[in-house]
Amino acid sequence: MAEELTAALVDFRKEEVIEAVKSRAERGESPVQILAECRRGMTIVGERFQTGEYFLAELMLSGEIFKGAMAILEPYLAKTNPSKPLGKVVLATLKGDIHDLGKDIVAIMLKAQGFEVYNLGVDVSPNIVIDKVKETTPDFVGFSALITTAFDSMKQTAIMLQEAGLREQFKLMVGGGVTTPAVKEYVGADFQTTDATEGVAYCIEVMKGDQR
Ligand code: B12
Incomplete structure (x- = not known):
């Protein structure tokens, strides 16, 4: 079947x-x-x-x-939806990459677990991420990449978030079919996965205080 x-x-x-x-x-x-x-x-x-x-x-x-x-x-x-959000997540596919199917699955699954999700879409420039982080003070920022050339966009955006003094406020996740633990190191992220379920589990664990 x-x-x-x-x-x-x-x-x-x-x-x-x-x-x-x-x-x-x-x-x-x-x-x-x-x-x-x-x-x-x-x-x-x-x-x-x-x-x-x-x-x-x-x-x-x-x-x-x-x-x-x-x-x-x-x-x-998207079955469960508690009234009080479990945490806030900003998601984006960054500059140069227009793949969004995986990112949108993560968004749906996070919402289902009670997270408030700000899905910024595809081909997103660093300034848009920075503005959203300032506006929403998320617990997590997640970048999705399906083409290897987007790794530089992820690193660049992470650097700019650092320079704006925002990087310590949230956990940074990278995901998408082409990402690996080496990409996590390259970008300076806290977590990497190619599985939406694992990403959601990580967010829940962090919010429970297991990984802070
Ligand atoms: C569908 C598809 C497209 C569609 C995208 C439609 C859309 N709306 O997204 C279209 C036709 C637009 C497309 C275009 C291109 N594509 Co394309 N595409 C694919 C394909 C077949 C499937 C991708 C996909 O959606 N997978 C299904 C999803 C569900 O999987 P996923 O994204 O990995 O997501 C899961 C996890 O990774 C995780 N996840 C994802 N993001 C995140 C984020 C976080 C924070 C977390 C926690 C988890 C998480 O959750 C999901 C569920 O578990 C792949 C092949 C492949 N092996 O993936 C090629 C592929 C990604 N494409 C490729 C290429 C080369 C291109 C083009 C350059 C082709 C061209 N010549 O124009 C363009 C790129 C344009 C651009 N600038 O981005 C290459 C990339 C190669 C590389 N190493 O860089 C691939 C790998 C194909 C190949 N084998 O050559 N593509």
């Missing part, structure tokens, strides 16, 4: 993907698991793009199908 959903996405069988996601979510299957199967499909699409089997049009198509799946899963992911 898992392979079927992944394969349907890789072959761009949109209706099949949407139908499978819908019926499995309605049957009570874990939305996180369903999302993971879709993401596996995106990884395979990426590999085929890299080897020249797929082109940009196929990347775009996969993105659209993934967005459709996300829209169905969002209400299942």
